[in-house]
Amino acid sequence: MKPKVFITRPLPEEVVEPYRGRLDIEMYPEDRPIPEAELASKQGEIDALIPMLSEKLGEEFFSNTSAKVVANLAVGYDNIDVTAAKKHGVTVTNTPDVLTETTADLTFALMLTTARRISEAEDYIKNDQWKQWSPLQLAGTDVHHKTIGIVGMGRIGEAVARRAKGFSMNVLYHNRSRKEAAEKEFGATYVSFDELLKQSDFVVCMTPYTKETHHLFNEEAFRKMGEHAFFINTSRGKTVDEQALQKALEEKEIKGCGLDVFENEPISADHPLLKLENVTATPHIGSSSMETRYRMMQLCLDNVSRVLTGENPITPVT
Numbered sequence: 358m359k360p361k362v363f364i365t366r367p368l369p370e371e372v373v374e375p376y377r378g379r380l381d382i383e384m385y386p387e388d389r390p391i392p393e394a395e396l397a398s399k400q401g402e403i404d405a406l407i408p409m410l411s412e413k414l415g416e417e418f419f420s421n422t423s424a425k426v427v428a429n430l431a432v433g434y435d436n437i438d439v440t441a442a443k444k445h446g447v448t449v450t451n452t453p454d455v456l457t458e459t460t461a462d463l464t465f466a467l468m469l470t471t472a473r474r475i476s477e478a479e480d481y482i483k484n485d486q487w488k489q490w491s492p493l494q495l496a497g498t499d500v501h502h503k504t505i506g507i508v509g510m511g512r513i514g515e516a517v518a519r520r521a522k523g524f525s526m527n528v529l530y531h532n533r534s535r536k537e538a539a540e541k542e543f544g545a546t547y548v549s550f551d552e553l554l555k556q557s558d559f560v561v562c563m564t565p566y567t568k569e570t571h572h573l574f575n576e577e578a579f580r581k582m583g584e585h586a587f588f589i590n591t592s593r594g595k596t597v598d599e600q601a602l603q604k605a606l607e608e609k610e611i612k613g614c615g616l617d618v619f620e621n622e623p624i625s626a627d628h629p630l631l632k633l634e635n636v637t638a639t640p641h642i643g644s645s646s647m648e649t650r651y652r653m654m655q656l657c658l659d660n661v662s663r664v665l666t667g668e669n670p671i672t673p674v675t
């Protein structure tokens with residue numbers, strides 16, 4: 358009998374098909390979060406689960422599941438209680454590396470879009486407002502030669518720093534530990550969190566969401582940033598106190614922001630941040646290129662196959 362794998366969304370058959378010879382794969386047929394009761398009805402009959410970040414897996418799941426491995430389709434795994442997984446002997450894996458460059462591209466795209474007012478400019482032309490050339494028409498802010506402050510110098514932070522170097526930017530960073538390789542490669546300078554906020558033209562949040570980073574960007578943090586500064590977040594929304602961010606934007610304590618992630622996702626069009634013209638927003642698409650999403654899916658399936666045949670997973674979290 359082949360081991361049973363349950364995937365909480367329908368993935369493209371061309372990705373899944375090569376694994377069907379060794380795994381009995383079932384997918385939730387709807388492209389929306391699986392209702393908790395439906396997932397609970399599967400948990401006792403599966404050998405592996407491939408969830409999305411929309412599934413919250415805690416003690417309740419891990420104490421009742423027959424799964425030996427949970428392969429999260431994301432690099433972030435704040436949706437999974439890894440302590441509970443460990444306690445019940447379930448291996449958890451994630452998808453680092455394969456999404457690094459794609460997420461860094463989106464981060465840079467948000468910086469450029471926000472600073473150069475690209476969304477506004479697109480609306481302007483599509484709404485037939487372009488009637489003449491004028492000296493300060495849609496004038497934005499330069500990105501090149503400015504100072505970028507990267508909070509969280511992990512793999513994606515480093516990939517953002519590499520791009521910043523190509524734009525002749527001065528790179529500052531703050532991290533739990535010094536990253537000497539990044540300092541050498543990108544001329545990045547390690548500074549305290551406060552110094553980074555004070556000195557950066559672009560403050561970029563790349564830190565994972567943990568208890569320690571909950572609302573790291575709060576009223577005090579935004580107050581320390583300059584009125585010329587932009588805030589960019591492609592990490593996790595809960596690192597930001599959104600009410601404080603809204604206030605900072607409304608009161609022009611900072612110049613603008615680019616957000617790919619939000620405290621509670623998905624947000625709706627009446628979210629207060631979306632009403633502000635100095636906000637550029639995208640719906641959590643950091644790693645969303647076809648190439649990368651396919652690689653993430655394959656990595657999950659490879660991790661599952663390995664664990665179920667007694668090998669070590671490629672990218673374990675626990």
Ligand code: DGY
Nearest residue numbers: 430431432433643644
């Ligand atoms: C991740 O992998 O953690 C992303 O946020 C999902 O695209």
